[in-house]
Amino acid sequence: MKKLIAPVIIVVVILLLYFVVPKPLEFSPVTSTIILSLIGLALVAMLILTIAGKMIGRRTVFIFIAVALTLPFMMNFKMPIRITPEVQSLYDALEQLPAGSKVLAAYDFDPPSAPELQPMADAFMTYAFKKDLRVIIMGLWPQGPQQAQLSIEAALEDKEVAAKNLQYGVDYVNLGFQAGNEFVIQRMGSAFRGMFARDSKDTPYDDIPLLKGVENFSNIDFVMNFSAGKPGTQEWVQIAVDRFGVTLGAGNTAVQAPGMYPFLKGGQLVGLLGGMSGGAEFELVTGEPGKAAGFMLSQSCAHVVVIAFILIGNVAMLLARKKK
Amino acid sequence: MKREIPLIITFIAGTVFVVAYFVPHSPFNRAESLFNDWFAILAAFAIWLGALNLLKICALKVSRRSKDWYLGFVIIVGFFVTVAVGAYDGVVGLSNVPATAFRDPGTNFDWIYRNVYTPLSATMFAMLAFFVASASYRAFRARNFQATLLLLAGFLVMLGRVPVGDLITGFLPPAYQMSQWATWIMDFPQTAGQRAIMIGIALGIISTSLRVILGIERSRLEGE
Numbered sequence: 001m002k003k004l005i006a007p008v009i010i011v012v013v014i015l016l017l018y019f020v021v022p023k024p025l026e027f028s029p030v031t032s033t034i035i036l037s038l039i040g041l042a043l044v045a046m047l048i049l050t051i052a053g054k055m056i057g058r059r060t061v062f063i064f065i066a067v068a069l070t071l072p073f074m075m076n077f078k079m080p081i082r083i084t085p086e087v088q089s090l091y092d093a094l095e096q097l098p099a100g101s102k103v104l105a106a107y108d109f110d111p112p113s114a115p116e117l118q119p120m121a122d123a124f125m126t127y128a129f130k131k132d133l134r135v136i137i138m139g140l141w142p143q144g145p146q147q148a149q150l151s152i153e154a155a156l157e158d159k160e161v162a163a164k165n166l167q168y169g170v171d172y173v174n175l176g177f178q179a180g181n182e183f184v185i186q187r188m189g190s191a192f193r194g195m196f197a198r199d200s201k202d203t204p205y206d207d208i209p210l211l212k213g214v215e216n217f218s219n220i221d222f223v224m225n226f227s228a229g230k231p232g233t234q235e236w237v238q239i240a241v242d243r244f245g246v247t248l249g250a251g252n253t254a255v256q257a258p259g260m261y262p263f264l265k266g267g268q269l270v271g272l273l274g275g276m277s278g279g280a281e282f283e284l285v286t287g288e289p290g291k292a293a294g295f296m297l298s299q300s301c302a303h304v305v306v307i308a309f310i311l312i313g314n315v316a317m318l319l320a321r322k323k324k
Numbered sequence: 325m326k327r328e329i330p331l332i333i334t335f336i337a338g339t340v341f342v343v344a345y346f347v348p349h350s351p352f353n354r355a356e357s358l359f360n361d362w363f364a365i366l367a368a369f370a371i372w373l374g375a376l377n378l379l380k381i382c383a384l385k386v387s388r389r390s391k392d393w394y395l396g397f398v399i400i401v402g403f404f405v406t407v408a409v410g411a412y413d414g415v416v417g418l419s420n421v422p423a424t425a426f427r428d429p430g431t432n433f434d435w436i437y438r439n440v441y442t443p444l445s446a447t448m449f450a451m452l453a454f455f456v457a458s459a460s461y462r463a464f465r466a467r468n469f470q471a472t473l474l475l476l477a478g479f480l481v482m483l484g485r486v487p488v489g490d491l492i493t494g495f496l497p498p499a500y501q502m503s504q505w506a507t508w509i510m511d512f513p514q515t516a517g518q519r520a521i522m523i524g525i526a527l528g529i530i531s532t533s534l535r536v537i538l539g540i541e542r543s544r545l546e547g548e
Binding site for chain 1: 345353356357360361363364367368370371422423424425427428429434437441442445446448449450453454456457458460461462464465466467475479482483485486487488490491501503507510511514515518519522
């Protein structure tokens with residue numbers, strides 16, 4: 001019975017939040033400041049308790065992370081977001097593409113990484129459609145093309161994009177998933193048709209107007225890869241860039257992004273969106289602050305809380321050493 | 325022959341890929357395309373193999389009433405329900421004008437993907453935040469100089485990559501604010517470390533690949 005208490009409380013709180021609390025719920029700046037101050041004070045109290053020799057339990061850490069992550073979603077603080085050089089260079093490279101350029105968007109991620117990658121992918125798709133780029137979508141991950149569908153829907157919600165009355169097969173096409181990891185990229189270097197005989201709607205390759213004249217990478221102006229692992233950006237760099245000379249930009253999870261810096265510094269990647277903050281920067285640089293920019297306060301709070309807990313843990317270690 | 329045939333196939337395929345990289349002309353480029361197609365077909369079968377293996381493991385778990393057997397039951401039911409719904413949508417979609425695919429928006433399969441699969445898998449991944457925080461609190465200690473250095477670099481990057489870093493150091497000139505420190509760490513020490521790791525891995529891959537192509541490394545065959 002004891003085991004059931006916590007899940008039942010969580011379910012009741014969620015139901016209350018869903019049915020009772022008015023939506024959209026947004027704290028006033030004063031309430032937000034009070035909540036953030038309380039979180040800060042509680043952390044100080046924990047530090048004092050640790051110095052007094054009382055260690056914090058695992059559950060307390062979990063509760064703090066939950067509070068630090070969720071409550072900021074309901075706060076409307078504008079935070080200054082600085083554009084990093086890697087995001088700026090990606091934007092600059094995209095800006096140089098003339099209208100009608102063919103862009104290959106490779107969605108190599110699935111729903112677990114979507115909270116981090118989907119906002120930047122949506123921002124990219126909206127930007128591409130606004131700029132009249134022709135987008136060819138594919139995925140080396142089975143769920144990638146479905147995530148791309150979500151991006152298309154998000155982009156079509158934009159009034160400017162909706163007014164363009166974009167047509168499937170003419171302005172964008174979804175080639176779907178193809179098994180084979182980096183070998184798919186390698187084969188596409190000689191013939192796209194070899195790997196994607198039909199699109200995700202089962203239309204033959206040659207019947208798709210957008211793909212007329214698209215034989216291989218030499219007919220593609222830019223490749224944008226959203227990746228959460230392998231196969232992903234590294235494989236695109238190794239084969240599409242190094243072997244076939246494509247221009248590549250990438251959006252990666254924050255965990256994966258540091259591994260891409262050698263490619264970025266070596267000029268194999270023209271730009272990189274690293275994690276949610278990279279997505280937020282891209283939204284800002286394209287002039288369309290969206291989900292990722294809105295999540296920055298939540299991420300900031302979570303980072304501060306994690307750092308605070310690491311400091312508290314180290315204080316406890318130092319005190320224990322002193323006692324010895 | 326059971327051992328020789330896989331060794332011969334490995335040697336031919338491996339050599340063709342290596343040669344075609346440096347000599348992308350006929351007949352190597354054609355052979356490479358052929359092997360790429362074969363690989364895509366094999367990879368597609370591997371997905372099926374993975375799914376069937378999962379079903380086998382779960383079915384055994386359920387039949388033996390092993391620990392948490394009901395989770396295996398949920399997987400089996402989820403698998404067959406999703407496959408059945410996808411197949412149904414696919415067949416119905418053929419009669420639509422224009423024809424629709426089973427993954428298209430508005431299909432039952434798409435509903436499962438958006439409302440069951442997506443939230444469940446995102447939840448699993450989101451739990452990492454809690455475990456990372458807890459593990460950092462318990463294990464991330466400045467025990468020596470190197471660990472302290474790592475800790476400091478971690479703090480700077482964690483704060484510098486989110487807007488709060490620049491808020492904290494807002495009193496400094498823009499060139500010295502936290503985001504600039506984070507950028508410096510990412511651009512220089514971090515990139516240098518990544519390059520070293522990458523070169524090491526690449527050398528390892530080259531030597532292992534050569535051993536596999538030349539048939540020196542045979543552990544993949546019959547568990548040798």
